[in-house]
Amino acid sequence: MTPLLSASGLSKTFVLHLREGARLPVVAHAAFEVFAGECVALGGPSGAGKSSLLKMVYGNYRTDAGAIRVRDGAETVDVATAEPRRLLRLRATTIGYVSQFLRVIPRVGARDVVAEPLVVDGAAPDEARERAGALLARLNLPERLWSLPPATFSGGEQQRVNIARGLIAHRPLLLMDEPTASLDAANRAVVVELIEEKKRAGVGILGIFHDAEVREAVCDRVIDVTAFQAAA
Numbered sequence: 001m002t003p004l005l006s007a008s009g010l011s012k013t014f015v016l017h018l019r020e021g022a023r024l025p026v027v028a029h030a031a032f033e034v035f036a037g038e039c040v041a042l043g044g045p046s047g048a049g050k051s052s053l054l055k056m057v058y059g060n061y062r063t064d065a066g067a068i069r070v071r072d073g074a075e076t077v078d079v080a081t082a083e084p085r086r087l088l089r090l091r092a093t094t095i096g097y098v099s100q101f102l103r104v105i106p107r108v109g110a111r112d113v114v115a116e117p118l119v120v121d122g123a124a125p126d127e128a129r130e131r132a133g134a135l136l137a138r139l140n141l142p143e144r145l146w147s148l149p150p151a152t153f154s155g156g157e158q159q160r161v162n163i164a165r166g167l168i169a170h171r172p173l174l175l176m177d178e179p180t181a182s183l184d185a186a187n188r189a190v191v192v193e194l195i196e197e198k199k200r201a202g203v204g205i206l207g208i209f210h211d212a213e214v215r216e217a218v219c220d221r222v223i224d225v226t227a228f229q230a231a232a
């Protein structure tokens with residue numbers, strides 16, 4: 001079986017230009033794979049480079065060396081060297097990303113924020129809104145909030161809107177950065193169920209899961225990022 005994601009030789013050093021070019025090596029020669037239907041956690045202590053690796057896989061951080069091969073239908077795209085347009089296309093169809101925080105879209109109500117990825121995929125707006133409502137209901141977001149822009153929502157409410165937006169459409173590879181950080185036990189359990197459903201649908205997941213209970217419930221294996229520690 002070919003992996004959905006195959007990273008090899010990944011290295012990254014931050015150069016702090018405002019600190020006289022101080023160099024902060026984060027990872028060196030990182031290599032890992034993610035297959036369809038599995039959930040893989042990036043593990044290791046704070047500052048080990050978990051978020052940096054996830055951002056490299058999504059193409060938000062440049063890599064100094066290495067390849068990040070992502071299967072995109074019949075093609076394979078190397079995120080590390082892809083043209084910006086190719087990267088945007090890859091994100092539109094293949095890589096989903098659930099960040100910790102919602103990037104609020106001004107004046108757009110929560111339900112429409114969640115429905116948008118389906119509309120972009122070509123779903124009829126009414127159907128997209130109905131599915132968005134159903135997902136928000138599963139995540140216990142009170143219906144009175146659905147038409148309101150999430151800017152004023154609580155941290156946990158915003159995180160649930162963010163999760164719903166990140167999970168509503170099918171993307172074969174899903175990156176998750178602490179998807180349950182601000183959630184209570186009942187909502188954590190819903191997110192665990194949603195992740196299980198994605199796995200059953202063949203989605204490969206790479207994520208950071210600080211909550212040990214959630215990690216043990218959904219993750220098939222943990223990649224220890226300290227193994228990729230760069231020499232200072």
Ligand SMILES: Nc1ncnc2c1ncn2[C@@H]1O[C@H](COP(=O)(O)OP(=O)(O)OP(=O)(O)O)[C@@H](O)[C@H]1O
Nearest residue numbers: 014015024026044045046047048049050051052053
């Ligand atoms: N944009 C950046 N510019 C400079 N240094 C950065 C940047 N992003 C991360 N770093 C540094 O890289 C190192 C790894 O950070 P990263 O956020 O990847 O760690 P982490 O394992 O995700 O930590 P945590 O569990 O605390 O979130 C840290 O020392 C951090 O200060």
